[in-house]
Amino acid sequence: MAKFEEIKQGTIFPIGEKNEAFAHYFTGQSYLQTLVADEAIDVGVATVSFEPGCRNNWHIHCNGYQLLLVTGGEGWYQEEGEVAQSLKVGDVVATHDGVKHWHGAKKDSWFEHIAITAGTPEWLEAVADDWYQAL
Template sequence: MAKHEEVANGVIFPIGEKNEAFAKYFIGQSYFKLLVADPEINVGVGNVTFEPGCRNNWHIHRNGYQLLLVTGGEGWYQEEGQPAQLLKAGDVVVTHDGVKH
């Protein structure tokens, strides 16, 4: 399989549809697939896939956490005031309430 082919083919999670609902927060194309939306457990789980060169704008997740599981490909993650970190398949990042990234 080519370097990023496993991501494009949705080997682990389905790639989803073009991420039109949140397009204003991205530079480039991303895709979104909601995996879990259950008000009984008060958690949402989604798969976001980035095309090469796609960038997510600075933003804050309030009132909770965000867990990033890198399932394929590679990219960069940065919290405000911290150095950028290279992410690759298998990496996990937990962001805390109110951290700008």
């Protein structure tokens, strides 16, 4: 069975559509399924799925935070100045206000997480291909 089918069958929530709205902030293909988008609630909740090798750009959450609940595959998370952290199903990451970071799939694995996000993201440069490939 293809990895994509394994991810789709193993998820609690739908995998979502191709993440075209934010594609310019990602290297590779990601998918987005909004779970909570209520203007009366100051937090967004979404499932983000990454094809192997896909990752988002470095970014900062301004006046907020981001919680990542890993629900599928294997991935990476890194804060600026720190060593990249390997992620697997069941891991939880808390990113505090103003911390520059990125996250995404490993080269050979799909990756999926639920993102609980408050504040406004400031998107920055892409993670360098040569650096990522060396992980």
